[in-house]
Amino acid sequence: MAMTMTEKILARGAGLDSVTPGQLIKCRLDLVLANDITGPPAIQEFAKIGRPVFDPAKIALVPDHFTPNKDIKSAEMAKAVREFAARHGIVNYFEVGRMGIEHVLLPEVGLVAPGEIIIGADSHTCTYGALGAFATGVGSTDLAAAMATGETWFKVPSGIKVNLRGKPPRWVGGKDIILTLIGMIGVDGARYQSLEFAGEGVAALTMADRLTIANMAIEAGGKNGIFPVDEVTLKYLEGRVERPFTVVTADDDAVYEREIEIDLSALTPVVALPHLPENVKAVNTLPEITIDQVVIGSCTNGRIEDLAQAAEVFAHGGVHPRVRAIIIPGTQQVYLEAMQRGYIETFIKAGAVVSTPTCGPCLGGYMGILAAGERAVSTTNRNFRGRMGHVDSEVYLAGPAVAAASAICGRIASPEEVLA
Amino acid sequence: MILEGKVWRYGDNIDTDVIIPARYLNTSDPQELAAHCMEDIDASFAANVRQGDIMVAGKNFGCGSSREHAPIAIQASGIACIIADSFARIFYRNAINIGLPIIELGKDAERIGSGDSVRVDLQAGIISNKTSGEEFKIQPLPGFIRDIAQAGGLINYVRGGKA
Numbered sequence: 001m002a003m004t005m006t007e008k009i010l011a012r013g014a015g016l017d018s019v020t021p022g023q024l025i026k027c028r029l030d031l032v033l034a035n036d037i038t039g040p041p042a043i044q045e046f047a048k049i050g051r052p053v054f055d056p057a058k059i060a061l062v063p064d065h066f067t068p069n070k071d072i073k074s075a076e077m078a079k080a081v082r083e084f085a086a087r088h089g090i091v092n093y094f095e096v097g098r099m100g101i102e103h104v105l106l107p108e109v110g111l112v113a114p115g116e117i118i119i120g121a122d123s124h125t126c127t128y129g130a131l132g133a134f135a136t137g138v139g140s141t142d143l144a145a146a147m148a149t150g151e152t153w154f155k156v157p158s159g160i161k162v163n164l165r166g167k168p169p170r171w172v173g174g175k176d177i178i179l180t181l182i183g184m185i186g187v188d189g190a191r192y193q194s195l196e197f198a199g200e201g202v203a204a205l206t207m208a209d210r211l212t213i214a215n216m217a218i219e220a221g222g223k224n225g226i227f228p229v230d231e232v233t234l235k236y237l238e239g240r241v242e243r244p245f246t247v248v249t250a251d252d253d254a255v256y257e258r259e260i261e262i263d264l265s266a267l268t269p270v271v272a273l274p275h276l277p278e279n280v281k282a283v284n285t286l287p288e289i290t291i292d293q294v295v296i297g298s299c300t301n302g303r304i305e306d307l308a309q310a311a312e313v314f315a316h317g318g319v320h321p322r323v324r325a326i327i328i329p330g331t332q333q334v335y336l337e338a339m340q341r342g343y344i345e346t347f348i349k350a351g352a353v354v355s356t357p358t359c360g361p362c363l364g365g366y367m368g369i370l371a372a373g374e375r376a377v378s379t380t381n382r383n384f385r386g387r388m389g390h391v392d393s394e395v396y397l398a399g400p401a402v403a404a405a406s407a408i409c410g411r412i413a414s415p416e417e418v419l420a
Numbered sequence: 421m422i423l424e425g426k427v428w429r430y431g432d433n434i435d436t437d438v439i440i441p442a443r444y445l446n447t448s449d450p451q452e453l454a455a456h457c458m459e460d461i462d463a464s465f466a467a468n469v470r471q472g473d474i475m476v477a478g479k480n481f482g483c484g485s486s487r488e489h490a491p492i493a494i495q496a497s498g499i500a501c502i503i504a505d506s507f508a509r510i511f512y513r514n515a516i517n518i519g520l521p522i523i524e525l526g527k528d529a530e531r532i533g534s535g536d537s538v539r540v541d542l543q544a545g546i547i548s549n550k551t552s553g554e555e556f557k558i559q560p561l562p563g564f565i566r567d568i569a570q571a572g573g574l575i576n577y578v579r580g581g582k583a
């Protein structure tokens with residue numbers, strides 16, 4: 001029977017010849033992930049089960065949300081995760097100093113490979129679909145059970161096929177593509193569904209673009225987002241993944257519930273206005289919107305390619321005197337590379353601050369909290385009410401080039417305005 | 421199981437950042453979380469919700485972050501069950517997993533208003549809106565999702581050797 005990429009991966013994981021949308025299945029898991037917020041409740045629930053971990057090499061624990069610890073309570077949570085990791089011999093525990101934002105880090109260190117099935121107690125676990133894996137977010141109790149059993153249940157999602165064609169113009173990146181799609185289908189447009197990207201346009205996207213796009217499948221309500229495996233993917237995996245993996249391809253006659261066409265060459269830089277990621281507008285159609293803060297980083301746009309774009313823009317101007325700009329490399333490796341390439345110097349000379357990897361401001365955790373009435377342009381993925389601070393603050397989501405241009409102009413601006 | 425209570429009504433796309441803001445996520449203590457539940461959109465909720473009350477909402481309830489702290493905060497606040505037009509999928513799983521009854525009612529959820537008095541018969545699969553006199557049928561949970569719910573949550577289910 002013809003199957004989508006997601007269906008094929010799930011069928012293999014469940015040990016079945018085929019699966020169909022709506023079917024409830026149990027799958028073995030290749031990796032399970034938790035962080036310093038979702039880990040502690042999972043650890044508590046895990047203790048109630050009274051079994052050892054299913055495989056200490058297939059659990060990843062990344063304290064990234066409130067670390068380096070922002071206060072005593074968060075220090076206790078990080079400690080609980082650290083002690084659990086030591087007690088159970090968890091191989092992939094990442095301490096501060098080697099830690100990065102989980103969804104930037106795990107692909108970077110080779111913990112994700114095509115065809116694998118991954119759950120994480122973090123909604124943006126869907127990021128790993130960029131590498132042709134099935135990956136989705138769950139809660140702490142699901143994670144606790146998975147740490148004990150090495151499996152979980154899924155309802156097989158129906159698929160939405162997103163056909164990409166053309167090449168994106170300069171200054172249009174993964175963020176603009178996924179925001180455009182969410183603007184088209186809405187924040188529940190892919191609810192319980194799989195977003196499968198396809199078409200010749202995929203070849204024009206860097207791995208960073210794909211990771212950004214898959215990352216925000218959840219902002220359309222999707223269970224997962226997934227890309228076909230091509231030369232770009234295989235090149236990325238070189239030197240990262242040594243273990244054998246299976247490249248799964250969708251059947252030509254696979255059945256999708258819906259098909260969407262996007263001509264990449266027709267896109268322009270966009271922002272999502274408060275307070276939903278679906279409120280998407282082209283930057284060049286906006287009235288003057290003055291801003292107080294810019295954040296460049298997160299699991300959505302904290303990769304070296306993102307910082308490269310930002311550095312290119314900041315080379316043409318400094319941060320506006322009214323604006324605070326915060327730049328957060330996604331991992332230590334990204335930080336190091338940005339330093340070697342001179343980006344960090346560019347940022348600091350432009351008047352931005354550069355932080356150690358952390359989720360920090362993305363979830364309104366710490367380091368860059370907004371006061372009442374303040375506005376931020378952020379390369380993160382959520383602009384819900386109160387997400388980055390006071391309930392009366394506003395978050396505008398954008399890609400790194402727009403964010404950098406906005407920091408320079410003191411209002412939402414496109415990179416062309418700065419580089420013109 | 422029969423649940424009966426007063427309705428707290430919210431709209432579409434209620435996200436988990438609103439249910440429990442991240443600034444309170446440096447704890448997972450249910451009572452501490454409950455004290456801040458919904459505060460960014462309804463400052464009166466935490467102080468006035470009664471044990472056994474029912475939460476009703478529109479589409480895509482619980483979207484956003486996977487934080488299980490969200491259904492935990494709602495459960496600890498005393499809410500006995502959530503009825504919505506539809507739920508975001510991670511929230512749905514989390515609620516089932518912690519043993520919080522959750523009902524996807526579709527468009528009919530619109531017909532239940534703030535302050536209505538509602539009775540939910542989970543065995544018979546019937547919701548009665550005693551304020552309006554209307555009745556709605558609940559779709560039964562499928563396969564092992566029902567088994568998890570009946571076990572009182574995923575941990576009990578797994579301990580029972582079912583997974």
Ligand code: SF4
Nearest residue numbers: 124298299359362363
């Ligand atoms: S960067 Fe933001 S969205 Fe990504 S994992 Fe951290 S808090 Fe979540």
